[in-house]
Amino acid sequence: MSVLMIQGTTSDAGKSTLVAALSRYFARCGITVAPFKPQNMALNSAVTADGGEIGRAQALQAQACGIEPHSDMNPVLLKPASDIGAQVIIQGRVLGNMQALDYHHYKSTAQNAVLESFQRLNDQYELVLVEGAGSPAEINLRENDIANMGFAEAVDCPVVLVADIDRGGVFAHLVGTLELLSATERERVVGFVINRFRGDLQLLQSGLDWLEEYTGKPVLGVLPYLHDLFLDAEDAISTQQACANAKLKIVVPVLPRISNHTDFDALRLHPDIDLQFLSVREPIPSCDWIILPGSKNVRADLAYLKKNDWPAQLDRHLRYGGRLLGICGGLQMLGKEVQDPDGIEDTPGSEQGLSYLDYTTRLQPVKALKNVTGFLSQENQPVKIEDIPIQGYEIHCGITEGAALQTPALYLQDEDENLKPDGAISADGQIFATYVHGVFDSPQAQKALLAWGGLKAAAPLDLNAHRQKQLDRLADVIAEHMQGTWLKQFKGAQDTVALQKESQ
Incomplete structure (x- = not known):
């Protein structure tokens, strides 16, 4: 495999963080890896090495990979300017402002840019880690979808589905999402990741056993809730307690x-x-x-x-x-x-x-x-x-x-x-x-x-050093809490691809 897509049952399920974590993990394994998000809607953005504009999360993921961010990593960026309109940025450059309905009709054209950017990354790197947007089960957005299963079907890649257990309803989220997918889309889901778990894993085990039996798909990892994890936000502002002793x-x-x-x-x-x-x-x-x-x-x-x-x-x-x-x-x-x-x-x-x-x-x-x-x-x-x-x-x-x-x-x-x-x-x-x-x-x-x-x-805080520590922390969590056999199989597939490239 050279492509893996991470999709979520909801917004803020942990897609961006999981892609960043896997990016650092596989980069530390010696694999050349790049992040990719076909379509992103966010007001936090970054300037790329080629002078384009992409979502902030993809710039962070590029840093996790140890590479410079490029406009191909987020070929469609939507920056909302009103409740029904947004600035549309294609491959790092402003196309113009569109109302939501106009953009919905434009998506079939945008897909050409998405696939073009993806192909360039896929040709350059041994592994491309793809991040979905929102949920693949948004029925009203499935036509001409380029952000989730529409993209996965177009490039024929496996999908891992991640859900946030901290907000509750994790089994309903996972099973319900699968039920709303087509038969071919369900088949490409290779497993689940449960994110932000607190407590004794033994108390969750019966639920995990039921989920695997009911869906026929493995739970690839249960990732713990990480206190004091702080990474560049994709868009939303996280709450923070006041500092009582602040100067x-x-x-x-x-x-x-x-x-x-x-x-x-x-x-x-x-x-x-x-x-x-x-x-x-x-x-x-x-x-x-x-x-x-x-x-x-x-x-x-x-x-x-x-x-x-x-x-x-x-x-x-x-x-x-x-x-x-x-x-x-x-x-x-x-x-x-x-x-x-x-x-x-x-x-x-x-x-x-x-x-x-x-x-x-x-x-x-x-x-x-x-x-x-x-x-x-x-x-x-x-x-x-x-x-x-x-x-x-x-x-x-x-x-x-x-x-x-x-x-x-x-x-x-x-x-x-x-x-x-x-x-x-x-x-x-x-x-x-x-x-x-x-x-x-x-x-x-x-x-x-x-x-x-x-x-x-006051001594200054080195944000870049802090960010690197957080990315290494995420990679350590992946190594400890994701299913070891699956990671080894996936890494082994990458090693095979690398050997094939060397022999050509």
Whole structure:
């Protein structure tokens, strides 16, 4: 076998995590492996080595494989801009905005891109681990399906079905999903994985025996509930308890179209920081920082902030000496106006900004997509650069112009290693705005920004090192808790394929 697909009985059953875990496990076995998700709907995305845009989960899975992310790993990405519409990205590039029904009819065309990208990966790697989307048993979405069994049938690959026992009803989820599949689809399900189990496995054994007898399919593994597991989220924001002994309190509003909230993972994990995602409808509590995050619909989210009295609350926060940061869409909100004459994100129009910084943003059809490196600028002295490197990525459609940009937050290097300004710092030093996502991920930049924001003695948290440890932890779980004979058979099949390639 050179392809294995992981499908789930529900959203958030553990598909992304299981693919990441298997990716690291097989990579450690010496197999060249790549992740693949035919279709993804998510507002957390990443920039690839080839300058495309894919779901954040596939970028994490690529890291688990030890390879650079590529746009072929997620050939169809849908970024919701409203309840019934989304931006459609094909092989890393924006195709345009579509309403849900229009995209449903477009899927048969999108399948060509899906199969083309898959074939390139399949030709390059010994193993491709495919992640499904949602559930394969969504009856209303089965026509022209490219995300689950429609893809599995097209490439004729085996499927493992994963279900989350922690939310309850795991046997009904698994059996019910199988019942709603066609006969050929049921045949390609080679087994089950039960995820997030807590307790004594002996008490579950009778249920596992019944499941195998009833379905005729093996349980390939029961994976334990992993406390304190923290990986890049595909889309949803996980809840987190407040840190009672925090030295720095940060609030991030949960905008209706919040995007790339993984920007704040390093801060959430920091032992001295209490970062809380806050509903826009709730009053802002006493805090040291407020960060306005990215948004897939900046004008609508900006209007929502104003509707819920955030401008007055932000004014009060600044009067008491608090810090205010804006990342990407948050940067645009901090200016005087966000203009969208061509209807790039929504209907054509404009929205008055919060007017903390003197610039205006105009949305453009061409999206900026690039990984960047550079330096933090020295506060209020735009000509001088502190020796503090940063790295991150840009994903935005806006072009921002105005006097505030003369005091930039960052300097970024272009292809010729020339430095160009990015973002702005307010004259009083309280407001920081940048287009760069991931600015907190670099330990040196994180430490400098924490010092700017009042936490001067804190050691930075190395997010990449943390992520690597979590991926190794997942691979160890696979080795311990998935059926050893099945893993050995699967690895043996890969070894056979590798030997055949060497002899050719």
